[in-house]
Amino acid sequence: MTLMKFPMKWPMLTISLILAAACNGGGRLYKEKMIHDSYGLIKKDAVRVTWMGTAGLYVTDGETGFFIDPFVSRYGLMKVLWGSPLSPQHQTIQDWINRVGCHHADAVIVSHSHYDHALDAPFFALKTGAQLIGSGSTAWIGRGAGLSENQIKIVRGGDRISLGKFEVVFIKSRHSKAVLGRVPWPGEITAPLIPPAAASDYRLGEIFSLFVTHPGSSFVHLGSAGYFEDMFVGMEAHTVFLSIAGREDSQNLLRCTALPLKAKQIIPIHFDNFFKPLDEEATMIWGVDMPEFFETASMVAPDIAVRTMAIGREFLLFQ
Numbered sequence: 001m002t003l004m005k006f007p008m009k010w011p012m013l014t015i016s017l018i019l020a021a022a023c024n025g026g027g028r029l030y031k032e033k034m035i036h037d038s039y040g041l042i043k044k045d046a047v048r049v050t051w052m053g054t055a056g057l058y059v060t061d062g063e064t065g066f067f068i069d070p071f072v073s074r075y076g077l078m079k080v081l082w083g084s085p086l087s088p089q090h091q092t093i094q095d096w097i098n099r100v101g102c103h104h105a106d107a108v109i110v111s112h113s114h115y116d117h118a119l120d121a122p123f124f125a126l127k128t129g130a131q132l133i134g135s136g137s138t139a140w141i142g143r144g145a146g147l148s149e150n151q152i153k154i155v156r157g158g159d160r161i162s163l164g165k166f167e168v169v170f171i172k173s174r175h176s177k178a179v180l181g182r183v184p185w186p187g188e189i190t191a192p193l194i195p196p197a198a199a200s201d202y203r204l205g206e207i208f209s210l211f212v213t214h215p216g217s218s219f220v221h222l223g224s225a226g227y228f229e230d231m232f233v234g235m236e237a238h239t240v241f242l243s244i245a246g247r248e249d250s251q252n253l254l255r256c257t258a259l260p261l262k263a264k265q266i267i268p269i270h271f272d273n274f275f276k277p278l279d280e281e282a283t284m285i286w287g288v289d290m291p292e293f294f295e296t297a298s299m300v301a302p303d304i305a306v307r308t309m310a311i312g313r314e315f316l317l318f319q
Helices: 005-009 012-020 027-031 076-081 090-099 121-126 136-144 251-254 289-298
Strands: 047-051 055-058 063-066 107-109 131-133 152-154 160-163 168-170 208-214 217-222 239-243 265-269 313-319
Touching: 005 027, 047 208, 090 121, 107 121, 121 131, 121 136, 136 152, 217 313, 251 289, 265 289
Parallel strands: 063 107, 107 131, 131 152, 217 239, 239 265
Antiparallel strands: 047 055, 047 313, 055 063, 160 168, 168 208, 208 217
16 A cells, blocks of 8 residues: 555544544543552562553563553654554663563563554564564564564464463454444555554454453453454453443443453553653543443443553552
8 A cells, every 4th residue: 555545545534533532521530530559468479460551551470471462652643644654663662661570571462453553562572582472464563573483473263372370362353443434454464564664554454352361360351342242251350451442332342341251340441542652641532432431331330340540550450
């Protein structure tokens, strides 16, 4: 896809993002609902998590650590929409590796291959010695970044892997129709994707939700607000990290995710404005309507706590 074709193909994305912009109390709710727990006495293998913005997490129990969808190389809206070549910001990546205290990671897991999930992922793997784990499209991103084949693992829906005491199950999922009823940048990546590359070159590929267990508890990560009915049959999770930007219907999203999982808490993710640098205060992406989500959750799932996390701060998830 040439740079000239890109804006012609996606004018609706520009229009919808601008017209949907609204400061409707989302920032206030984000701060009011933020977790401020004190650790106190915790077990040696307690599971801690750091939110890295968008759908990015770093998860560790002190022995094993892994990233999910780490994306820290932020670019402005117009650069993305006009197809400007985007490069991973290596110093920012290293700064975040230092920030979460992870100089060796066991895995970098990618839920799907859009740029805001996968652009930085292979470089987190290169810098920490981790294995890049994801779809066939994600593997081509890894090859384009220079990862060797033994540092790449391709998974499919239903696969499960062990990482220390963690077990990760890859559940076939779908992306929400986030832009005027359309899934952005569908398709597969079929050749090495060498950066710098346009955001539109990072095609969706196969998409997974992640069911992660650890002795005594579990959590689910949804990197997009899409879902299938009955995708979590027979599973229970303490926490659901739930992407809420681009959601099509809050009630159905909750009824197909947190409710069947019998979750104790929901932590919204992927609602922040990822066209801003991560060192700036988090603000809502246009049109996310966080007040509506909280209101709907209080009606549909009144027994489930909905809490937010500060970007870059480690929290105790469970022990």
